[in-house]
Amino acid sequence: xxxxxxxxxxxxxxxxxxxxxxxxxxxxxxxxxxxxxxxxxxxxxxxxxxxxxxxxxxxxxxxxxxxxxxxxxxxxxxxxxxxxxxxxxxxxxxxxxxxxxxxxxxxxxxxxxxxxxxxxxxxxxxxxxxxxxxxxxxxxxxxxxxxxxxxxxxxxxxxxxxxxxxxxxxxxxxxxxxxxxxxxxxxxxxxxxxxxxxxxxxxxxxxxxxxxxxxxxxxxxxxxxxxxxxxxxxxxxxxxxxxxxxxxxxxxxxxxxxxxxxxxxxxxxxxxxxxxxxxxxxxxxxxxxxxxxxxxxxxxxxxxxxxxxxxxxxxxxxxxxxxxxxx
Numbered sequence: 305x306x307x308x309x310x311x312x313x314x315x316x317x318x319x320x321x322x323x324x325x326x327x328x329x330x331x332x333x334x335x336x337x338x339x340x341x342x343x344x345x346x347x348x349x350x351x352x353x354x355x356x357x358x359x360x361x362x363x364x365x366x367x368x369x370x371x372x373x374x375x376x377x378x379x380x381x382x383x384x385x386x387x388x389x390x391x392x393x394x395x396x397x398x399x400x401x402x403x404x405x406x407x408x409x410x411x412x413x414x415x416x417x418x419x420x421x422x423x424x425x426x427x428x429x430x431x432x433x434x435x436x437x438x439x440x441x442x443x444x445x446x447x448x449x450x451x452x453x454x455x456x457x458x459x460x461x462x463x464x465x466x467x468x469x470x471x472x473x474x475x476x477x478x479x480x481x482x483x484x485x486x487x488x489x490x491x492x493x494x495x496x497x498x499x500x501x502x503x504x505x506x507x508x509x510x511x512x513x514x515x516x517x518x519x520x521x522x523x524x525x526x527x528x529x530x531x532x533x534x535x536x537x538x539x540x541x542x543x544x545x546x547x548x549x550x551x552x553x554x555x556x557x558x559x560x561x562x563x564x565x566x567x568x569x570x571x572x573x574x575x576x577x578x579x580x581x582x583x584x585x586x587x588x589x590x591x592x593x594x595x596x597x598x599x600x601x602x603x604x605x606x607x608x609x610x611x612x613x614x615x616x617x618x619x620x621x622x623x624x625x626x627x628x629x630x631x
Contacts, residue, residue: 314340316359319348374409374417381405382414386423394418435556441479444622447548448503448511449561450475452491452521453568455584459576470584472568473499476561477507480622481600482615483564485592487584493535496521500539513546517558523549564595571595 322338322345331342351358374382378401385400386392392400398414401407407414418424441447455470471491476483484506488495504510516522516536523534533541540547550557572591578584599612613621623629 313361314338316356316361319359320352320356323348323352374413378405378407378409381407382417438557438559443626444477444479444619445507445509445511447478447513447515448475449478449558450496450500450503450514450516450522451558451561451565452519453565455487456569456573456576459573459578461577461579470581471495472588474561474564474568475499475503476564477511477615477619478560480615480618481560481564481603482507482596482619483592485568485588487581487588489581491521493521496536497539500536510543511545513548514540515548515550515558517550517555518552523547567595 318338322334322340325337326334326345326349331345334340334345335342348359381401381404382397385397389396394411394415398407398411401414451474453472453474455472468489469491471488472485473488473495474483474485484503486499486502488499500514518525522536524532537547539545555562568591572588572595576587578587596615599614601612603613603615603618604611620631623631
């Protein structure tokens with residue numbers, strides 16, 4: 305089998321064209337044109353019987369086994385071990401071959417042999433996880449998502465002293481994507497309850513359900529091992545609000561608030577510089593007003609038309625359709 309200068313074998317059609325050109329041109333011209341040798345042209349001519357099938361490339365696999373390939377005894381030992389231990393791993397198989405049969409080959413050689421013989425193809429493949437469709441509420445006040453993020457240290461000027469963290473609490477209504485954010489200097493249950501009260505005052509309605517992750521500021525974890533009721537759970541129980549916890553280490557279940565945090569990094573914290581907590585509070589309030597008036601592609605009208613509504617516009621639309629209230 306001959307190859308061109310870019311290591312690609314000649315096709316039967318290219319060989320036929322070269323032979324047809326050879327009838328009317330010189331050998332040097334044909335060899336230069338198709339990047340082949342004169343010996344190749346004579347060999348193609350001897351094989352050619354007028355059909356393209358005669359010029360098709362044959363298999364390049366050698367007829368005799370390679371001198372360094374697995375011997376018959378080695379193959380028998382490998383097959384016997386696999387038959388006796390169907391679920392054996394590569395490391396264990398290689399170790400048994402070395403200890404019991406004096407196997408001296410490289411582990412990569414054994415792995416390639418198993419791949420070539422189809423040993424790994426018979427193993428069941430791991431089924432990839434397919435997330436279930438998320439049921440987003442269509443009415444206002446059905447469910448809120450809440451989360452906390454650190455205010456980046458890079459946003460602090462030299463005037464801000466100390467290593468104390470600042471935290472941004474975020475609450476988002478799933479139906480309207482309207483958000484409420486507020487900074488705190490402490491990450492605890494007291495700050496969480498205070499933030500929920502401020503969110504209810506901001507939205508001017510109480511939700512039926514609040515969804516959070518399993519952080520210590522939202523609930524007591526298993527490691528805490530206490531029967532004491534968390535401050536947020538107590539507040540939700542008194543006010544008739546359901547507190548739903550997502551699956552641990554699965555932030556995609558709180559995807560709307562997590563996505564809004566990424567938007568905050570791109571739109572706000574990338575350019576933010578504040579001097580103290582009061583300065584951060586003022587700038588965050590201005591950004592909140594701005595972010596709730598940015599159109600979102602996922603917000604559509606009730607007739608499912610592709611309208612890029614802002615959270616404020618979606619809130620006004622749902623209030624008008626559901627309650628007949630005009631803000």
